[in-house]
Amino acid sequence: MSGLAAPLWRRAFAEGLGTGLLVTVVVGSGIAASALSPNDIGLQLLENAFATALGLAVLILMLGPVSGAHFNPVVSVVDWWLGRRTGTGLSPRDLAAYLPAQVAGAIAGAVLANLMYAEAAVSWSTKDRSSGPLWLGEVVATAGLVVLIFALAWSGRAAVTPVAVGAYIGSAYWFTSSTSFANPAVSIGRAFSDTFAGIAPGSVPGFVVAQFAGAAAGVGLLAVLYPRAGQAAGDVVTPSTDTTAGASS
């Protein structure tokens, strides 16, 4: 049972909305960056990272009290896994609502970005992202993300999670060779736009496998670093102890 009081349909809606807007931020700022800074790919990535770091932090602030602001199947699955014995994480039923909402939202978010920039609603990305070093990048990126989120939750500092997660992704765009997708739903969504931030559909499965491998590594690191913690694993990303705002019905 989750620590969040909103009914499941509303929480799933928030997950879909948040994941969707995250993809809109990533894809939309990527389109703008490549159009406006055509001569320097690094500058494009800096612009993309700037927009993503700020936008992701804001989205977590905005929706955390409703759904926990996972926006990421890896985070939701780990939340369920770590809380499965104590009943503090997502339930299997929660998971069955969160995951499809995240994937559907991600696709809608890519379509929205495409439309805002006068592109076709859907254009399959042709950007191949398949190689061992890139997969290693995704393992590292996702492991770090998982350790960060649960370390903050378990040490009573979830109030800084929105900013910390935004900062982490902004940094990981640069320090991982894969530019840190670190999110299966976002990886799927980014396949629907043949622009700067796209990923060819054929490269998605490899990324998703690497992301779950990274999540497993992150869970292992947490067991070493923060043993006996995790009883309060529910509601991990929520930046406020006050979750009653959306608590009706």
Next chain:
Amino acid sequence: MSGLAAPLWRRAFAEGLGTGLLVTVVVGSGIAASALSPNDIGLQLLENAFATALGLAVLILMLGPVSGAHFNPVVSVVDWWLGRRTGTGLSPRDLAAYLPAQVAGAIAGAVLANLMYAEAAVSWSTKDRSSGPLWLGEVVATAGLVVLIFALAWSGRAAVTPVAVGAYIGSAYWFTSSTSFANPAVSIGRAFSDTFAGIAPGSVPGFVVAQFAGAAAGVGLLAVLYPRAGQAAGDVVTPSTDTTAGASS
């Protein structure tokens, strides 16, 4: 009745000052960016977004305790609308003072930026910004802004609003095709400077309509995400519960 204790004339003055300085930040940094980075429009936008994100956060911190730091007719109207039954938002009389103050301040801010950069005090912008995708961008930008501000206020986290709003706009400069004006008063003010951040007067009405449409969408999303909240809708952007500093008359 508003939760703010300062007399209306002072609050309106703060709204005019804050909206004005916001336009000064946007227009002034746009002039500097296009003059100093003439070869890369993306770099110009990054410089403009950097200055705006930081400057907007600071202005909200500076004036929030006086007027709530709306600096935006859309925010003021939504504040009135959401609090009209419970009497927690702006009153119609408040609104009648805030809106003209915001617009007048915005125009004065553009003039100030022009003068600091040795331009003519007023030069009508010739930059056409009219198209469906741009209007969609304004709808998205304004809806997100409205959801963010009231979600933070209703979940007891208004202390982070200044930084969150600055970060949101800095990100939305990139992820929306319209570079996120998201503010009718600022849109009018930016028509008074034929520089980087300008907008042709003929394009302003379309932007304003899109902004109010976005605000309506934001109100709808809030009703889904945060039902039964909103009783404390007054004083929504104020970053401090201590509003007594400016409470005398």
Next chain:
Amino acid sequence: MSGLAAPLWRRAFAEGLGTGLLVTVVVGSGIAASALSPNDIGLQLLENAFATALGLAVLILMLGPVSGAHFNPVVSVVDWWLGRRTGTGLSPRDLAAYLPAQVAGAIAGAVLANLMYAEAAVSWSTKDRSSGPLWLGEVVATAGLVVLIFALAWSGRAAVTPVAVGAYIGSAYWFTSSTSFANPAVSIGRAFSDTFAGIAPGSVPGFVVAQFAGAAAGVGLLAVLYPRAGQAAGDVVTPSTDTTAGASS
């Protein structure tokens, strides 16, 4: 009498050290930026603004509990002026120690930057910065700085002052035509380095006059915005209520 408990010699030392390191940050990052990004002056200013915004925030955090972290004669004079009746600001004796310490520190900071970058210890700047629009820029920049610092102090939010002041200056580098010196001591120090951030000695008096004019404008705005506040004007930039750490003699 000041609210700070450290003896005056230590507070003056902290003011000299902090102002000096601020000039080291400004001048040093300016030298690096112009050497490493020779083809785009805007990019140089972005690098300079990035370093200054972060570095200034850190210096205020580092030394605030000792001296209040003014690092700026304008701030010290306004602190004395606003607290002269209630005895809450700097005393004339404090001022007589702070001001020369700030100026001497600023010069030493420029020399340190020059030496780190293998320049001559002192090279008079040849960069003329004299014109009405630039002076208007300094008036705006300094007025905003004064309003920000005292608005935060008087509304009980001095804990955010370090970040807010850093953000303000980082933004004002862009939105004012003068790149926001806003500080007489730093203006003098920057005359000692003929590099990116320099100012010709002959341009310094005009800037200093404009800065004090801006401070007066800021005091006027504060009187309108925050009347009856200011009784606690001492210790205005200190980011912690706990000033006992450096309280021995």
Next chain:
Amino acid sequence: MSGLAAPLWRRAFAEGLGTGLLVTVVVGSGIAASALSPNDIGLQLLENAFATALGLAVLILMLGPVSGAHFNPVVSVVDWWLGRRTGTGLSPRDLAAYLPAQVAGAIAGAVLANLMYAEAAVSWSTKDRSSGPLWLGEVVATAGLVVLIFALAWSGRAAVTPVAVGAYIGSAYWFTSSTSFANPAVSIGRAFSDTFAGIAPGSVPGFVVAQFAGAAAGVGLLAVLYPRAGQAAGDVVTPSTDTTAGASS
């Protein structure tokens, strides 16, 4: 005896992991920056500084409750030195575990960055960094880092240390001529990658000597600025008073 409750092996593991990931951030983002922005070294450094400032802050947040998040032999040695009489800092036994863990982690972190970017696992850097001005840069960078960390700890503001240290290093990349290594373990690790952030092995000893000289200068400044403080020198970087999360054995 340290204020941290985790067993020494776990704390040493956290120091190795954190120092390693810090080097991964520095080296990895340096490789990406030089590959993606080949025409402007300043832009490369801005990208590198952006990633490092955000990544370092996040790593301190992530591991602070376990080990104090020193990630730096200079910080650990100063922590021991300042707490040696009162027993509040690291013990000699702690030090004997922290230092080798930091160095080993740093080397592993460079190897990980190399592998993610499809470089040879190890390639000795050929970038000579030896000169008086560079050593002066390291003295300044390290002195400032030491003063910052202990000033925050001693004035009860360790909660902001993660962000402040990240911001400091991001700024010092620019204002010191040496780009602020300020860390002997990271200096050694960076010798293992012949890429943007590398340092030739022959230049490492000079940097390390300068860093310890800077640490001594920082300790001297602290004695002047914050006398009679320092009784709580243990656990200096931990951003939370709640260190019980990892407190089991």
